Amino acid sequence: MTSEDARQGVYYAEATARQQVPDPLNLCIYATVALVTWLLGPVALAGFAVLGFAGYWRARRQGLRRSRCWLRDTRLVLGYLAVLAGVGVWALVW
Structure with a gap:
C-alpha cells in the first residue's frame, strides 16, 4: 500500500x-x-461583565493593547464592561 x-x-x-x-x-x-x-437576568449580566473585566484587566497588565473586540482599544472594552457591571448591580438593587 x-x-x-x-x-x-x-x-x-x-x-x-x-x-x-x-x-x-x-x-x-x-x-x-x-x-x-x-x-438569571441582572445576576448574569453583572457576573459576565465582572468576569470579562477581570480577564481584560489581566490581559492589559500583561501587555494587550488592541483587542479583537469591536471596540478594539482595551481601555474602551474595560469601560464598557464596567458600565455593564454597574447596570447589572443597579438592576439587582432596584
Missing part, C-alpha cells in the same frame, strides 16, 4: 471534509450565554 493509497482512505476523506466545513461553535456559545442571561 503506497502513501497515495492511504490518503484515499475513508479517514482521510472525513478529515478533509471536517477541515473545509467551519464549526459554528461560537454560535452555540452565544446561545448558551443568552439562555443563562435570560434565566
Whole structure:
C-alpha cells in the first residue's frame, strides 16, 4: 500500500471534509450565554461583565493593547464592561 493509497482512505476523506466545513461553535456559545442571561437576568449580566473585566484587566497588565473586540482599544472594552457591571448591580438593587 503506497502513501497515495492511504490518503484515499475513508479517514482521510472525513478529515478533509471536517477541515473545509467551519464549526459554528461560537454560535452555540452565544446561545448558551443568552439562555443563562435570560434565566438569571441582572445576576448574569453583572457576573459576565465582572468576569470579562477581570480577564481584560489581566490581559492589559500583561501587555494587550488592541483587542479583537469591536471596540478594539482595551481601555474602551474595560469601560464598557464596567458600565455593564454597574447596570447589572443597579438592576439587582432596584
